[in-house]
Amino acid sequence: MTLQRSSTVEFAEVVKDYGAQRVLHGLNLDIGAGEFVSLLGPSGCGKTTALRVLAGLEDASGGAVLINGSDVSRVPTNKRDIGMVFQSYSLFPHLSALSNVMFGLSMRRVPGREAESRAREMLDLVGLGALAERYPHQLSGGQQQRVALARALVTEPRVLLLDEPLSALDAKVREQLREEIRRIQLRLGITTVFVTHDQEEALAISDRIAVMNAGDIEQIGTPEQLYTRPSTAFVAGFVGQSNRVPGIAGHGFVEVYGRALPLLDPGEHDGAIDVLLRPEDIRFAAEGIPAEVLASSFLGSIRRTSVRLADGAVLSVQHPVGQNPQPGERLFLEWSGQPVASASTTAAAYTRP
Amino acid sequence: MSLPVRQRAATLAPSPLGGRIIIAVIGLIFAIPIVSMLEFTLRAADGGHSVEHWLALFDPRNARSYAPIWVGLGNSLVLSIGTVAIVLLLVAPTMVLIALRFPKLRRPFEFLCLLPLSIPAIVLVVGLAPVYLVIGRTIGTGIWPLSLAYGVTVLPYAYRAIQASIDAVDVATLAEAARSLGAGWGTVLLRVLGPNLRTGILAACLLSVAVVLGEFTIASLLNRQNLQTALVVVNKQDPYVAVILSLLALGFAFVLLLVIDRGAVARRGIRSRKGQQ
Numbered sequence: 001m002t003l004q005r006s007s008t009v010e011f012a013e014v015v016k017d018y019g020a021q022r023v024l025h026g027l028n029l030d031i032g033a034g035e036f037v038s039l040l041g042p043s044g045c046g047k048t049t050a051l052r053v054l055a056g057l058e059d060a061s062g063g064a065v066l067i068n069g070s071d072v073s074r075v076p077t078n079k080r081d082i083g084m085v086f087q088s089y090s091l092f093p094h095l096s097a098l099s100n101v102m103f104g105l106s107m108r109r110v111p112g113r114e115a116e117s118r119a120r121e122m123l124d125l126v127g128l129g130a131l132a133e134r135y136p137h138q139l140s141g142g143q144q145q146r147v148a149l150a151r152a153l154v155t156e157p158r159v160l161l162l163d164e165p166l167s168a169l170d171a172k173v174r175e176q177l178r179e180e181i182r183r184i185q186l187r188l189g190i191t192t193v194f195v196t197h198d199q200e201e202a203l204a205i206s207d208r209i210a211v212m213n214a215g216d217i218e219q220i221g222t223p224e225q226l227y228t229r230p231s232t233a234f235v236a237g238f239v240g241q242s243n244r245v246p247g248i249a250g251h252g253f254v255e256v257y258g259r260a261l262p263l264l265d266p267g268e269h270d271g272a273i274d275v276l277l278r279p280e281d282i283r284f285a286a287e288g289i290p291a292e293v294l295a296s297s298f299l300g301s302i303r304r305t306s307v308r309l310a311d312g313a314v315l316s317v318q319h320p321v322g323q324n325p326q327p328g329e330r331l332f333l334e335w336s337g338q339p340v341a342s343a344s345t346t347a348a349a350y351t352r353p
Numbered sequence: 354m355s356l357p358v359r360q361r362a363a364t365l366a367p368s369p370l371g372g373r374i375i376i377a378v379i380g381l382i383f384a385i386p387i388v389s390m391l392e393f394t395l396r397a398a399d400g401g402h403s404v405e406h407w408l409a410l411f412d413p414r415n416a417r418s419y420a421p422i423w424v425g426l427g428n429s430l431v432l433s434i435g436t437v438a439i440v441l442l443l444v445a446p447t448m449v450l451i452a453l454r455f456p457k458l459r460r461p462f463e464f465l466c467l468l469p470l471s472i473p474a475i476v477l478v479v480g481l482a483p484v485y486l487v488i489g490r491t492i493g494t495g496i497w498p499l500s501l502a503y504g505v506t507v508l509p510y511a512y513r514a515i516q517a518s519i520d521a522v523d524v525a526t527l528a529e530a531a532r533s534l535g536a537g538w539g540t541v542l543l544r545v546l547g548p549n550l551r552t553g554i555l556a557a558c559l560l561s562v563a564v565v566l567g568e569f570t571i572a573s574l575l576n577r578q579n580l581q582t583a584l585v586v587v588n589k590q591d592p593y594v595a596v597i598l599s600l601l602a603l604g605f606a607f608v609l610l611l612v613i614d615r616g617a618v619a620r621r622g623i624r625s626r627k628g629q630q
Contacts, residue, residue, distance in 0.1 A: 056532075
């Protein structure tokens with residue numbers, strides 16, 4: 001397999017309106033050659049629209065999309081040299097897996113014999129070499145998405161676009177296939193944009209993640225940066241699990257249930273704010289904040305327990321499976337870890353560095 | 354309540370014997386006129402039965418009196434071709450365009466297409482008469498302009514058949530996938546959507562042919578000759594040959610429907626296999 005041509009992608013002030021409704025508010029995003037970038041956000045945040053604008057399936061209302069530095073805003077989809085995998089099964093039902101993969105090559109007038117050998121090679125890469133003659137209705141959902149991936153990659157496109165390709169699959173297949181997508185992407189070195197609403201998926205396989213909310217990017221960074229130093233309360237709330245509790249900020253610290261924790265952003269204005277605490281930063285202690293156990297779930301390597309504080313606030317606590325609190329049990333909590341907080345005007349996020 | 358659907362359906366269905374009786378009664382109702390027609394064509398002058406009327410059809414001595422039928426049949430075939438062309442080149446592409454680009458127009462378009470079903474041909478012709486007066490003066494009184502009117506009367510059948518196959522596949526995603534792989538719009542239509550809508554489009558064409566071959570009212574009132582008007586004319590001189598040709602037309606329509614059904618079965622086979630996974 002030859003190394004793919006790596007390309008850069010740039011969104012420059014991209015605006016998209018549907019009638020009176022604006023779904024992209026001047027999106028700016030630079031993606032480096034060979035980089036795997038995820039667009040993560042809740043449904044309706046504009047992530048799929050951004051991907052479709054990049055694919056040329058939607059026209060931007062303003063701004064420009066650049067591939068390798070040249071503006072492709074006026075270039076139709078079929079001339080953009082992209083590969084795309086869709087959320088819904090998109091294999092051509094009347095063609096075998098092999099013919100599906102060969103479709104893009106025949107559009108590029110690659111001679112039949114060469115096209116077939118390249119298609120078979122790509123099907124081998126996604127692990128479906130043995131099923132090349134099967135028709136889509138004879139393949140499982142996961143196999144269909146693998147063929148779709150092979151079909152998108154075989155033309156050696158400049159950019160690979162993945163529009164929630166895993167969301168229709170079972171949890172087990174989903175996890176397996178996402179690892180495989182990452183393995184193939186690293187091997188081919190192809191620039192990839194991956195749209196998902198599943199933060200676990202994005203954290204697992206991305207070089208960088210752009211967290212989107214209401215048509216704009218809230219924060220862009222590596223998975224570690226987003227998790228440990230979320231720049232807004234939305235990011236802190238959306239990436240990873242968190243508990244939202246009230247606190248009083250002052251002089252770079254925030255007081256939560258009588259305990260002062262340093263804020264990540266000491267410039268945060270003083271007064272009442274909401275603080276976001278990660279479940280793994282709360283621990284059970286011999287003494288501290290009194291709480292009552294509501295329920296506890298065993299998650300394999302860890303256990304997650306929900307507890308109620310004296311004022312009625314319900315918190316989620318993550319702890320080793322060795323501890324097994326029973327519903328109704330009374331115990332004490334303590335905040336742990338290096339306190340860091342990041343702030344917005346209404347809320348602050350507290351997490352580990 | 355908790356019974357599987359299949360079992361519940363079985364308890365609601367009549368017993369095997371009851372089912373056969375129902376089929377026999379319905380079959381009899383349909384068979385009586387057809388068998389009567391067949392019996393009529395086999396009546397001989399002497400009161401017995403023979404195939405002389407069937408043989409007379411191919412007797413060169415009768416060619417003159419049967420001439421209107423061959424003219425009518427030829428005209429009906431021209432009309433069939435014209436109507437199928439309208440379905441293939443106008444109705445089907447419009448429906449694909451609506452599915453891809455203007456999904457909001459689907460309901461209004463459906464209403465428009467089903468409308469001819471609720472308007473009797475005799476009413477339709479009142480509106481068409483002045484139009485065909487103009488057509489007669491400008492592009493002539495040939496038979497083919499009548500296929501424009503027939504294009505309207507077959508709309509409901511063509512619409513239903515094509516829409517069923519559009520609904521069976523995700524046309525928007527298939528088109529986008531093909532576009533992302535480098536296909537232009539022509540390729541999308543012919544190589545991606547065409548093959549997947551083939552059954553529906555074929556059914557629409559065959560239904561259109563069946564409707565056109567059976568049409569009498571519009572042709573008669575607009576003074577055009579087609580198979581049905583010719584049959585009426587010939588019926589006045591020789592009732593036997595008219596009935597024979599009606600039987601043949603019926604048999605032809607039956608074969609057409611059989612072809613459509615075979616196509617549909619092939620598709621259903623694909624889908625039930627998909628359902629098992």
